[in-house]
Amino acid sequence: MLALISGCVTPQQKYSPRFIPFMKGNCVDRMVIIRNNLIKQGYDVNLVIGTIIFPNGKKSGHAWIEYKDKEGKWINIYNY
Numbered sequence: 001m002l003a004l005i006s007g008c009v010t011p012q013q014k015y016s017p018r019f020i021p022f023m024k025g026n027c028v029d030r031m032v033i034i035r036n037n038l039i040k041q042g043y044d045v046n047l048v049i050g051t052i053i054f055p056n057g058k059k060s061g062h063a064w065i066e067y068k069d070k071e072g073k074w075i076n077i078y079n080y
Contacts, residue, residue: 027079043068050062
C-alpha cells in the first residue's frame with residue numbers, strides 16, 4: 001500500500017491514520033518501517049518510546065517517530 005502513495009505529499013500526510021492500518025505489525029514494527037522510509041527520503045528522524053494517557057485515564061506504552069520537516073519543525077507521527 002505504501003508504494004501506491006506518492007507525489008507531493010508530506011510524511012505527515014503519507015503516514016496519516018488513513019494509511020497506517022494497512023501497515024502490518026505493532027507500533028514498534030510500524031515505527032521502524034516509517035523511520036527507514038523517512039531516512040531514505042533525507043529527513044532527520046527520532047525514535048520515541050513513551051506512555052500515552054487516554055482521556056479515561058488508561059495508560060498504554062507506545063512507540064512512534066518524529067521527523068524534522070523542510071522548515072525545521074519537528075512533527076510527530078504516532079502510527080496508531
